Amino acid sequence: MTDFRSARIVIDLDAVAANVAGLAALVAPAAVLATVKADAYGHGAVPVARAALGAGATWLGVASVEECVELRAAGITAPVLGFAEPPVAAAATVVQAGLTPFVYSEAGIDALGAAAERAGTVLPVHLKVDTGMHRVGCRPEAAPVLAERVAAHGALRLEGIGTHLAAADGPDPTATEGQLDAFEVVLAAVTRAVGRPSVVHAANSAGAVAFPRARYDLVRLGISVYGVVPAPELVGRVDLRPVLALEAGVSFVKDLPAGARVSYGWRYELARPARIATVPVGYADGVPRALGTRGGEVLVGGRRCPIAGTVTMDQLMVDVGDADVAVGDPVVLIGRQGDEVILADEWATRLDTIPNEILTRFGGRLPRHHVGGTR
């Protein structure tokens, strides 16, 4: 159906390609995995995967078997790494989809080994070792035994070994250096047990930029692909182009007197007469409800204007002062208008979160338009 609402997300696939190409040059000779889980952090998994692969990424990363199936259904054949061990019940689908899973339990390894054997194929797997994130992964001491268990399955091949960094985006490198030291001890023990897996990996975006030793054979890049500098300390150390813009058109305009109070809870009071523009996008679209009361701004006519009070489910109000604003005028919530730019980082700072959470909330009801790239 035609989308009559003006609110939309615009994804710049040329920016994805530029970011991947720049990051690939930075980390070479390590290879690049583009993380496209959570629908490519809200940017659209299939188009982003294509743009990233076209720009030099050789791997994709997903969180679930279902996300891999979506990529395969779109005809994408590149290796896909699953960041968590698949549920035992999904083993046959993993093999069928050609997902390369992380493994870290005996039950998981055995289920995949049996499924691959039934399918008459050899499934590459990567062993995930927990060196400090304490989310998923085997204990370091268990890694050689699990590697031997993989090797004992004729239908499995230990292609890779990886770990995940918990604090590479923080100001103190000590924790990350400690994780990498621990990882290298495990790598040596696994190598003694079964030989060195050919794909060794540890780094997310912050790790890949800030810790050259963490690059090994492959870096698993997520947020940097989407144009967000992965840590405040890394601003200036990597050149990235923002990928996502959130735009809408003014849907209603009214002039209000001084003293008028706007939106739920009347939290925004006009100190002077002002024109209030309504914009048809709200928290059900991923604009956090609190943005308006934490100093959030939007761009109208190339100028920053404050969001007037609480963001509502489907609409928000903007104080445009005495500007000559009319229904249909473009509003930029995230992105560029004239010389002004609002980045997801700015929202994240106002809302005490990270840009990843802001970006992955968009979607659902908002139409996504992909521009540039090879669609």
Ligand SMILES: Cc1ncc(COP(=O)(O)O)c(C=O)c1O
């Ligand atoms: C295992 C794993 N590797 C890599 C990434 C990519 O991280 P980032 O977005 O910080 O680059 C993630 C994201 O959460 C992850 O879970």
